[in-house]
Amino acid sequence: MDTKPSIPETMRAVLLTGFGGIDKLVYREDVKVPQPGPGEVLIRVGACGVNNTDVNLRTRWYDRDVNESLSENVGLQGAGDPKKADAETSGTWKEETIVFPRIQGAAVVGTIAKVGQSVDSSRIGDRVIVDPQVRDLSLPERAQLVAYLGGERDGGFAEYVVVPAENAYKVQSSLSDAELATFPTSYDTAEEMLVRARLGEGETVVITGAAGGVGTALVQLSLIRGARVVAVAGAAKEERLRALGAHHFVAREIADVRGAIEALVGERAVHVVADVVGGPFFTDSLKLLCRGGRYSTAGAIAGPIQSIDLRDLIYKDLEMFGITCPTPDTFKSVIGHVASGRLKPLIEKTYPLKDLPAAQGDLVKRSHVGKLVIIP
Incomplete structure (x- = not known):
C-alpha cells in the first residue's frame, strides 16, 4: 500500500506582488503547486527561515539608485523613489528584473515529495536542507550564481517549492525543521566570509x-576556528552574545566603537573584520586592522555608500572580500558542522505562513538574536 501523502493541485503561499512595503506580501490559499522539471525535485516545505535578503528585495534596496540604510521605516514602507518601484526596475543582487508575483524564502528545509525526469525516485521521502544558490558550475568560481531562491526563482514561503536536485542535501539530524532552517543563507554566508578571510586559530575577529x-x-x-571574538551589536543583546561564547562585547550605540575595541584588544590588533552591517563603521574597520589584515563583508544595511582612506588599504597591505555566492563546498562544510553538533540553532520566534508580514516587520526592528522562522 502506498503511504506517501498525496500532492494537492493548489497550495498556501505568500506572494510578493511588487516592490514596496509590507502590504506587497499577499497570503493566498489557491496558488498552483509547482511541478519539477528535468533534474529538479519538489519539496514539501517544513520550515523556511526569514532573512534580510527577503526584505532587501521586497523594498527594492538592492537597486543601485537606492543609497539609504535599511532602517525600520524602509523595511516597512519600501526604499527609494516609489515611482520607480515597478516591474521594470531591477531588484536583485544580479541587477535583474523581477517577475511578479514572486514567492520569496531562501532558507528551506523539508521533504522531497516528487522528482523530475533524470532524478532517482528513491529520493522521494528524503529530508533535505536546501542550498539557495542555483549555480552554473562551468563559470568561474566567484561568478557561478545564476539564480537565488526567492529572488530570480520562487522560494519557500509556501507549502511546496521546486529546486534543482543537486541543491537539496539529504540531512540526518535530531533538530526540528525550524531549527535546521536557521542555517541556509546565514551560516553558509558566514562560513564563506571566514573561509575567504582565512581566519585562523588565535586570531582576533x-x-x-x-x-x-x-x-x-x-x-x-x-569559535570553532579557535579565534578571539569581539561582538558588536545592540547593548540589550550583550548577555546572549556572551552566552554564545563571544570573548568581548561592544555596544554599537556608544560614540566611539573603534576606541572601545582598541581598548580591549589594542591598536591595529585585529586580524579580520567580518562586517554584515556596513555604514559609517566601515572606515573605522580598516583602521582597526593590523598589517596584512582582512576585511570581509556580506551586508551594508546601515548604508551602502561609504568613504575609504586608500592609505589604510595600500600601506597596511590589507585584503578585502565581498561575499555573495558561497561555494558548494562551503555549504557542505556547514552541513558537516550541523551533523556533528558543533553549531547551535538560534531561533528567536516562529510564525505561521500567513504571518510572514509580521515576521518581516519584526526582522527590521533588529531586536532579535538569531533567526525568525516561518512554518507553513
Missing part, C-alpha cells in the same frame, strides 16, 4: 551585527 542571523553564525564559526 571583530563581528558587526553580531546578534543577527549571519552575525550569530559568524560568532559560532569563529
Whole structure:
C-alpha cells in the first residue's frame, strides 16, 4: 500500500506582488503547486527561515539608485523613489528584473515529495536542507550564481517549492525543521566570509551585527576556528552574545566603537573584520586592522555608500572580500558542522505562513538574536 501523502493541485503561499512595503506580501490559499522539471525535485516545505535578503528585495534596496540604510521605516514602507518601484526596475543582487508575483524564502528545509525526469525516485521521502544558490558550475568560481531562491526563482514561503536536485542535501539530524532552517543563507554566508578571510586559530575577529542571523553564525564559526571574538551589536543583546561564547562585547550605540575595541584588544590588533552591517563603521574597520589584515563583508544595511582612506588599504597591505555566492563546498562544510553538533540553532520566534508580514516587520526592528522562522 502506498503511504506517501498525496500532492494537492493548489497550495498556501505568500506572494510578493511588487516592490514596496509590507502590504506587497499577499497570503493566498489557491496558488498552483509547482511541478519539477528535468533534474529538479519538489519539496514539501517544513520550515523556511526569514532573512534580510527577503526584505532587501521586497523594498527594492538592492537597486543601485537606492543609497539609504535599511532602517525600520524602509523595511516597512519600501526604499527609494516609489515611482520607480515597478516591474521594470531591477531588484536583485544580479541587477535583474523581477517577475511578479514572486514567492520569496531562501532558507528551506523539508521533504522531497516528487522528482523530475533524470532524478532517482528513491529520493522521494528524503529530508533535505536546501542550498539557495542555483549555480552554473562551468563559470568561474566567484561568478557561478545564476539564480537565488526567492529572488530570480520562487522560494519557500509556501507549502511546496521546486529546486534543482543537486541543491537539496539529504540531512540526518535530531533538530526540528525550524531549527535546521536557521542555517541556509546565514551560516553558509558566514562560513564563506571566514573561509575567504582565512581566519585562523588565535586570531582576533571583530563581528558587526553580531546578534543577527549571519552575525550569530559568524560568532559560532569563529569559535570553532579557535579565534578571539569581539561582538558588536545592540547593548540589550550583550548577555546572549556572551552566552554564545563571544570573548568581548561592544555596544554599537556608544560614540566611539573603534576606541572601545582598541581598548580591549589594542591598536591595529585585529586580524579580520567580518562586517554584515556596513555604514559609517566601515572606515573605522580598516583602521582597526593590523598589517596584512582582512576585511570581509556580506551586508551594508546601515548604508551602502561609504568613504575609504586608500592609505589604510595600500600601506597596511590589507585584503578585502565581498561575499555573495558561497561555494558548494562551503555549504557542505556547514552541513558537516550541523551533523556533528558543533553549531547551535538560534531561533528567536516562529510564525505561521500567513504571518510572514509580521515576521518581516519584526526582522527590521533588529531586536532579535538569531533567526525568525516561518512554518507553513
